[in-house]
Amino acid sequence: MRDVATLLEALPYIRRFHGETIVIKYGGAAMIDLELRREFARDVVLLKYVGMNPIVVHGGGPEITSYMERLGMDVEFVDGLRVSNAETVEVAKMVLLGKQNADIVLGLNRQGQPAIGLCGDDGGLFKIRRHMPGGRDIGFVGEIESVDIGVLLHVAEDYIPVIASVGADASGQSHNVNADAAAAAVAAALNAHKAIFLTDVPGWLEDPADPATLIRRATTERLSGSLEAVSGGMRPKLESCLRAVQGGVAAAHILDGRKPHSLLLELFTDAGIGTMIADRFEEPDGAR
Ligand SMILES: Nc1ncnc2c1ncn2[C@@H]1O[C@H](COP(=O)(O)OP(=O)(O)OP(=O)(O)O)[C@@H](O)[C@H]1O
Ligand SMILES: [Mg+2]
Numbered sequence: 001m002r003d004v005a006t007l008l009e010a011l012p013y014i015r016r017f018h019g020e021t022i023v024i025k026y027g028g029a030a031m032i033d034l035e036l037r038r039e040f041a042r043d044v045v046l047l048k049y050v051g052m053n054p055i056v057v058h059g060g061g062p063e064i065t066s067y068m069e070r071l072g073m074d075v076e077f078v079d080g081l082r083v084s085n086a087e088t089v090e091v092a093k094m095v096l097l098g099k100q101n102a103d104i105v106l107g108l109n110r111q112g113q114p115a116i117g118l119c120g121d122d123g124g125l126f127k128i129r130r131h132m133p134g135g136r137d138i139g140f141v142g143e144i145e146s147v148d149i150g151v152l153l154h155v156a157e158d159y160i161p162v163i164a165s166v167g168a169d170a171s172g173q174s175h176n177v178n179a180d181a182a183a184a185a186v187a188a189a190l191n192a193h194k195a196i197f198l199t200d201v202p203g204w205l206e207d208p209a210d211p212a213t214l215i216r217r218a219t220t221e222r223l224s225g226s227l228e229a230v231s232g233g234m235r236p237k238l239e240s241c242l243r244a245v246q247g248g249v250a251a252a253h254i255l256d257g258r259k260p261h262s263l264l265l266e267l268f269t270d271a272g273i274g275t276m277i278a279d280r281f282e283e284p285d286g287a288r
Contacts, residue, residue: 010268017267018051020193021156023249025183025240027059028200028233030257031100040198041107043263048113048160055152056108056115056162057186059179060100061233064092080233081131084139084176089166092176093119096164104162115160120144120167120177123151126185128169128177142167142175144182147189184240188247195244196266197237198257203275204230204238217276220245241277252277 024044030036047054064082065075068091076083084092101117108115120126120142131143155161165182168174180197187195206213218226223242230238241252255262255274265273 006269009270013268014050017193019053021053021055021187021190022047022267023055023057023183023187023190023192023195023244024263025057025059025180025195025197026104026257027061027179027198028257030198030200031058031060032062033258036258036260037103037107038111039260040257040263041104041111043261044160045108045111045113046264047267053156054160055156055186055190055192056104056160057165057179057183058096058100058104058162059165060092060096063100064095067091067095077232078136078138079133079231080235080237081133081138081141081178082176084141086140089140089174089176093166093174096166101162101164108160108162113160114158115162116155117162117164118151118155119164120182123154124148125151125163126167126177126182128167128175130169130175131177140173140175142169142177144177144185147185149189152186152190178236178240180237180240181243184244184247184249184252187244187249187252192244192249193251194267195241195249195252196263197241197252197254198262199233199237199254200256200258201234202256203254203273204234208232208234215275216272217278217281219281220277220279223277238277245277245279250278 044054068075097119105115105117127145128142129145131141152161165177165179202211202214204215244252253266253274253276255266
């Protein structure tokens with residue numbers, strides 16, 4: 001009976017989300033564990049089967065770092081963004097496209113739903129310019145000027161698009177793009193219903209060292225006021241949540257990708273997990 005109850009609980013959500021686009025940012029430790037990778041693929045395929053339009057955008061942080069270290073290269077981050085010289089971009093591109101993107105596509109295919117891998121260059125998906133946070137030069141790190149959704153609309157008709165966050169600027173120079181920012185840009189351009197960021201922590205934490213300080217939900221207003229105090233990889237992630245919601249996405253979620261099926265739990269159960277960001281909430285803050 002418990003199984004039946006679970007299905008019944010999911011039904012109104014399945015109805016509500018039918019036909020909606022859900023952009024899923026996949027990254028961090030959740031992408032490394034083999035079992036979690038398989039579960040992730042199953043979850044995404046299930047979303048497609050129940051009539052949603054899932055789009056996957058992925059980063060590759062830990063694995064890019066491990067390849068760089070194997071090659072004896074220096075690894076440096078500024079405010080959660082990877083400082084990228086020409087060699088770094090080359091390695092990032094190889095790891096992202098040659099390995100991670102291909103593996104995610106294969107994983108989805110094996111669960112019975114064909115997927116297609118893309119990067120910012122495919123079908124002119126991303127228009128990219130140099131990103132200089134606070135005027136600082138951190139190398140070939142790009143920001144997305146615009147997203148041409150044409151290719152996504154075509155691909156998503158029949159396949160699950162899987163997007164690697166790398167692409168060239170107008171001169172043909174490849175740039176590393178933070179995958180959270182890429183997911184936000186894609187979600188806003190597609191007018192997605194949700195942007196979901198899977199990561200390796202329970203969500204946005206008041207104190208990064210204490211998982212018990214999870215912020216369950218925050219309005220965009222509260223988030224804007226708190227951004228300055230956030231550092232590390234959570235900074236671009238929260239900025240991306242803000243950008244997505246300000247760009248018209250109904251809600252952004254940060255979920256623990258280490259927890260099996262966190263995607264399904266968030267979408268199809270009443271409880272909700274992780275951090276939810278929206279313009280406003282129907283119930284008062286803290287009720288979730
Ligand atoms: N306030 C905070 N709450 C939660 N995590 C935080 C906070 N401040 C910093 N962090 C760090 O942010 C990290 C998540 O961002 P990170 O960029 O490392 O991973 P990701 O974005 O999921 O993966 P990738 O960058 O590979 O796409 C956490 O592991 C944590 O160390
Ligand atoms: Mg990150």
